[in-house]
Amino acid sequence: MNHSSLRDSAAEALRRTRAANPLIHTITNFVTVNDCANIILAAGGSPTMAHDPREVEEIAAVSQAVVLNMGAIEDLDAMILAGREAGRRGIPVVLDPVAAGASRLRRESCVKLLEQVPLTIVRGNASEIKALAVGSSSTRGVDAGGADIITEKTLPAAVQMAGDLSRRLNAVIAISGVIDVVALDGRAVWLRNGCAEMSRITGSGCMLTALLGAVAGANRGRPFEAAVAAVGMMGFAGELAQQRMRELGGGTATFRACLIDAVSMMTPDQLKGGLQIEGNE
Numbered sequence: 446m447n448h449s450s451l452r453d454s455a456a457e458a459l460r461r462t463r464a465a466n467p468l469i470h471t472i473t474n475f476v477t478v479n480d481c482a483n484i485i486l487a488a489g490g491s492p493t494m495a496h497d498p499r500e501v502e503e504i505a506a507v508s509q510a511v512v513l514n515m516g517a518i519e520d521l522d523a524m525i526l527a528g529r530e531a532g533r534r535g536i537p538v539v540l541d542p543v544a545a546g547a548s549r550l551r552r553e554s555c556v557k558l559l560e561q562v563p564l565t566i567v568r569g570n571a572s573e574i575k576a577l578a579v580g581s582s583s584t585r586g587v588d589a590g591g592a593d594i595i596t597e598k599t600l601p602a603a604v605q606m607a608g609d610l611s612r613r614l615n616a617v618i619a620i621s622g623v624i625d626v627v628a629l630d631g632r633a634v635w636l637r638n639g640c641a642e643m644s645r646i647t648g649s650g651c652m653l654t655a656l657l658g659a660v661a662g663a664n665r666g667r668p669f670e671a672a673v674a675a676v677g678m679m680g681f682a683g684e685l686a687q688q689r690m691r692e693l694g695g696g697t698a699t700f701r702a703c704l705i706d707a708v709s710m711m712t713p714d715q716l717k718g719g720l721q722i723e724g725n726e
């Protein structure tokens with residue numbers, strides 16, 4: 446299948462992100478907050494990591510996108526306030542359901558958030574999305590459980606699950622992993638970009654969610670194209686970072702720095718050429 450139109454729209458989405466310098470209000474966890482802020486800057490956005498319930502509505506109101514990361518489960522009230530304010534104003538909201546399903550608190554918090562906040566994009570690993578879609582998964586923590594991971598064999602079922610959840614939530618669903626899936630209603634593509642080092646650092650998923658916020662914020666009204674652009678950009682940046690890490694003789698900490706470098710230096714034309722995209726869009 447020829448995905449030249451999605452390649453073009455991904456390049457255009459990156460161009461717009463660099464030009465618009467969107468303000469991205471991000472409520473995220475203390476583990477990866479600095480990486481999230483840096484990846485938004487690397488993409489051309491401007492991050493604000495405010496999480497006090499007394500101010501989040503004010504901050505969300507002037508943002509171009511709001512990113513809610515459930516790793517910050519203690520900030521659930523702030524996430525709901527910020528998400529609802531964004532919803533009232535038509536500002537895109539991106540959710541990362543970190544470790545959804547790993548505890549009762551997380552299961553209940555997800556239900557509450559999904560009920561109260563209109564979402565534009567939901568991005569999680571295979572276990573997290575499965576927990577939202579069917580209520581249970583094979584994970585005990587923040588990483589995808591082995592039985593849930595998308596393989597060539599399970600790809601059709603994962604695409605179906607993403608489409609079903611997309612219709613239920615009226616949002617773009619992005620499942621990350623060795624193969625990434627992006628679905629909106631009946632549209633679905635999968636991308637084979639990325640590298641194994643991405644799962645050997647913490648926060649590659651959180652960074653992807655922050656990047657989704659930056660690109661969606663600069664491309665309002667085109668959430669599917671924005672999601673494909675951000676997912677492809679992150680994966681392709683991983684490939685470039687792996688190459689650079691090897692040249693430098695470094696390990697995973699070098700990889701992490703090279704990943705942010707790769708996002709900061711990627712041009713729209715490079716992104717267009719680097720996407721490994723397939724599907725039924």
Ligand SMILES: Nc1ncnc2c1ncn2[C@@H]1O[C@H](COP(=O)(O)OP(=O)(O)OP(=O)(O)O)[C@@H](O)[C@H]1O
Nearest residue numbers: 570621622623639640641643644647648649650651
């Ligand atoms: N083995 C792999 N091969 C290719 N790409 C990968 C691999 N593992 C992860 N990725 C990429 O890493 C990014 C993060 O996906 P992942 O599913 O690991 O998120 P996550 O589990 O939420 O991460 P975290 O919770 O640590 O932030 C995505 O861009 C995904 O494509």
Ligand SMILES: Cc1ncsc1CCO
Nearest residue numbers: 474476516543587647648
């Ligand atoms: C390791 C970890 N624990 C809570 S949030 C987080 C970051 C990756 O999701």
Ligand SMILES: [Mg+2]
Nearest residue numbers: 543587650651
């Ligand atoms: Mg995660």
